[in-house]
Amino acid sequence: MTVRRLLLLLILALSALSCAEETRESRIEAIQQMQANDQYRQSVQVLREMLRETPDDPEINHLYGLSLLSTGRPSLAVWSLRKAANHEDFAVQDGLLLTKALMRGGSAEDAVKAANQVIAYEPENMEALQLRLDANLTAMRNDDALADIDLILEIDPDNLESRIARIRALLTLDRVEDGAAAIEEVNAIVESMEDEEQRSLWLPRVCGGSASFAAERGDPDGAEEVWNDCVTDFPEEVMIANAAVEFFDSRGEYSRSLEIMRKAHELRPSHLPTVMPLVNRLAATGRTQEAEDLLNSTAEESQNQIRVWLTIANYHEERNEPKKARDALFLALSTMEKAPVDLIGAYADLLIRAGDYEKVEAVFADLQDEPLMLNLLRGRLYLATGNPEKALANLEEGLRLWPSNTAARFLAGQAAEQQGDFNRALQEYMESHRADHSNKEAVMRLTTLLEGMGRGDEALQALNRYNQKKPTDPTPLLAILRISNRYNNEQSFNYAMERLSKIPRQQGAITTELARIRAEGGGPIMGAAMFERSGLDFTLPANSLALDQWVTYLIELKRLRKALNLARTSATAVPQFPSFQEIKGKALIASGAHEQGVKALKKALSLSPERASTLALLAQEQVRLGQAAEAIALYDRATLSEPDEPDYPWRAILLALDEGQTENAQSRLETLTKRHGEFAKANQQLALMILNEEPDRSLELATRAVRFRGGPDALTTLGQVQVQRGEYQKALKALRRSLNTRPNSPSTSYWMAMAHSGMGDSAAARKELSQALESPSFPEQEAAKKQWAQLEASP
Incomplete structure (x- = not known):
């Protein structure tokens, strides 16, 4: 190639590079103009296309992260902001944005790390120091927070926010005397303020701080006096009202708490921070209709209906009412000129959870430009419709885009569970937990599997x-x-x-757990004794779990009059609380008053229409009346209402088996073992039902039942499956383990005999059969007699 040719190619390359650079610069300038006009949402798609061309460009990552953060998608913004922050030119600017994104959509500990990187560049950057302080407080790293406060006050001695934060950190660390000095210091500063407007802003916080300090110091009566002064002087202050309610709740003065909430709401009736505490309290005490009426009236009167409907949607979601949440979110979206993509995704998620599978496909069309979200939602849809293979494929594609996404990891764990791959499920749940230690779904499911194993x-x-x-x-x-x-x-x-x-308000739950522990070792009499001397007020809704467990123990002990008196007293004290009506119904039925008991249960259901435990009690009544189909339908409703509880579908399966509905029972077992692979009894039952048609899968299910601590029953099932497969030596090992735990099981002895017989050891087989046949009745009794006859007839 000639020098002239090389020169021509170089000129052409430089020319192309210049054109490309010009195009890039002009596009970035246009995006910056859009962002300056608050058109962040419109810029997202353009930036996404640019990132496909140059995924590591720090400026494009900066703009993309800024747009995502500005449109309420902090979790999605983290990836790009982290890339941009790694570049020296954007280290401070995007480090701050990254810290904010992590605080809003990640973890406080990661936010601390991001702030540290900014401070390494600019040690006196006040915004970074303040962000790190907030992150340390959120992460409960109070010693580090105190160090941040000292740094901030060195730079800005008049920073009162930091002095307030110091009080919080000191009290959390139980450094009461230091906290007292910090409060006195803040009081003096506020009292000396010449700006009356500023002083009026700080006085409520000072009052609340003084009350909190009195409580921490061990002077609850003094704290009560100060809190009463605070709510009298500042009744419309949300912060004061909420903190006062928490204090009075801790003293069991729930009527005073309700009075404070009603007063705050009266003064600011359309202000969500005064509406929601009252709504939640009404719902918690069984006044769900009053709570919903209050929410609906707030939506009608509010100047910001979108925000109110979003709040209502969140309220119903937290109460596991996906249909009501779906409807509220739809009203919010319908009011918007252009709906944010994250809310569209949330609506799609609620459609899936509400069972509106056909409608969700239309919503997916609006998410084509959000591949990560679309993959997650498709994964959830396939999980909901019983296709874990397709679910996992979609989730893996999403994880390729964002490997540390905690939601995707959790869903992948569920998909792996449904496929029976529990090692993969544990790995995915652990990764989900590692990515975000505050992911409750992940840690509780991980706990269930680990405890089961x-x-x-x-x-x-x-x-x-x-x-x-x-x-x-x-x-x-x-x-x-x-x-x-x-x-x-x-x-x-x-x-x-x-x-x-x-x-606050956990004494009832603590007593209940301790009573269950006592009952495990000493039976219901020990559990009941725990409640007898607890000193709890069983007419308080906060103690309904304790009352329910106590009444259950009393019923088991045949102390029916005591159980009924307790239940009636609580139901009379708070008649609109569904738990109390349910407990009353349970006690009445146990006492033989079935008609009155069903009436109480139906009242509970009218107050909480899909209450799973109430539905299950009504199902038991249908069983008593011989109405198996109606009972199964009620158990199915309970399962839909509380899908994390395997007992309801299991009871429906047992009923189906009793009714001779083998095919129906097997179909239900397939579903249950997919969704609750840790439920040993279901694994055992299905293993036996498919033993002849699917011997390999039967062995897998039986092994799983043993793995999840199914006990001697699971070991006997495993031994039975292995005998049927001709694996006699393995069968003997499993069956001996079962007999070591439960020595006098005739069924286990029978299968031991079958294993010995298969190995040609007639003497051992006779011995085990003889022991089994000493029992008056067991499922394999006729088969055992035939086997004995065959052995006797053999030479």
Whole structure:
């Protein structure tokens, strides 16, 4: 090639590069103009196309992350902002944006790391220091938060926000005396303020801080006096009202709490921060209709109907009412000129959860430009419709785009479970948990599997990590109590007790868990005794779980009059609370008053229409009346209402088997073993039903039942399957393990005899059959007699 030819090629290449650069610059300029005009949403698609061409371009990643963050998609913004922040020119600007994105859509600990990178570049960057302080407080890293406060005050001694944060950190660390000094310091600063407007803004916070300090110091009466002053002087202040309610709740003064919430709402009737606490309290005490009426009236009167309907949708979602949440979100979306893609995705998710599978496909058409979201939603849809293979394929594609997405990992774990791959499921749940320790779904499902496999110590580790992120969530702490007791982990047990004691209104739940622990060793009489001396007020809705368990123990002990008196007293005290009506119905039925009991259960159902436990009790009544079809339908409703509870579909299966509906029962077992692979009894039953048609899968199910601590029954089932497969030596091993746990099982002895017989050991077979036939009745009795006759007839 000549020099002239090389020169020509170089000129052409430079020319093309110049044109490309010009095109890039002009497009970036246009995007910046769009963002300056607050057209962030319109810029997303253009930026996405540019990123496909140059995925590592820091400026395009910056603009893309900014657009996502500005349109309410912080989780999606993290990936691009992190890429941009790794470039020196964008380290500070995008490091700050990344920190904000992680605080809003990631984890506080990761936000601390992002802020650290900014501070490494600019040690006195006040925004970064303030963000790191907020992240440290959120992550409960209070010592680090105090260090941040010192740095901020060195730079800005008048920063009052940081001084308030110091009080919070000190009190959380139980440094009461230091907290007192910090409060006095803030009081003095506020009192000396000459700007009356500023002073009026800070006075409520100072009042609340003084009240909180009095409580922390161990002076609840003094704290009550200060809180009463605070709500009198600042009744419309949401922060004061909420904190006062938490305090009065902790003292069991629920009527005073309700009075404070009603007053705050009266003063600001359309203000969601005063509406929602009242709504949640009404719902928690059984006044669900009043709560919904309040929400609907707020939506009608509000100047921001979109925000109210979004709040209503979230309210119903938290109450596991996907159809109502779906309808509320639809009203919000219908009011918008152009709906954000994340809300469209949320609507699609609710359609799936509500069972509107046909409608969701039309919504997917609006998500074609969001491949990650689309893959996640398609994965969820395929899971809901029973196709885990396709679900996993879609989720894997989503994980290719975002490997650490906690939601995708969790769904992949569910898909793996439905395929029976529990090693993969554990791995996916662990990855989901690792990506976000505050993902409750992931940690609770991980706990269920680990506990089911007898790996309690690993379950405790995961639960403790979650608790570090969500220290006021009682559910995992109650799980820690249960598991640590089973595994004799005194340190974890005491830790959970200490944490639970600091969460308001948890004494009933704590007592219930302790009673169950006592009952495991000493029977219902020990459990009932725990409630007898608990000192709980069983007319309080917060203690309904405790009342339900106590009444259950009393029924088992035939102390029916006591059970009925307790149930009636609570139902009379709060007649609109569905749990109390349900407990009353249970006690009446146990006492023989079936008609009155069903009436109480139906009242509970009218207050909470799809209450699973109430539906199950009504199903039991239908069984008593010989109405199996009606009972199964009720159990099916309970399953839809509470899909995480395997007991309801299992009861329906047992009924179907009793009715001779073998095909129906097998179909239900297929569903149950997919969705609750840890439920050993279902695995055993299905293993036996398909033993002749699918021997390999039967063995897999029987092995799974043993893996999930199915006990001697599971071991006997495994031995039976292995005998049928001619694996006699393996069968003997499983059956001996079963007999070691439960020595006098005639069924196990029978299958031991069959294994010995298969190996040609007639003497051992006779011995086991003889022992089995000593029992007056067992399922294999006729088969055992025939086998004995054959052995006797043989030479």
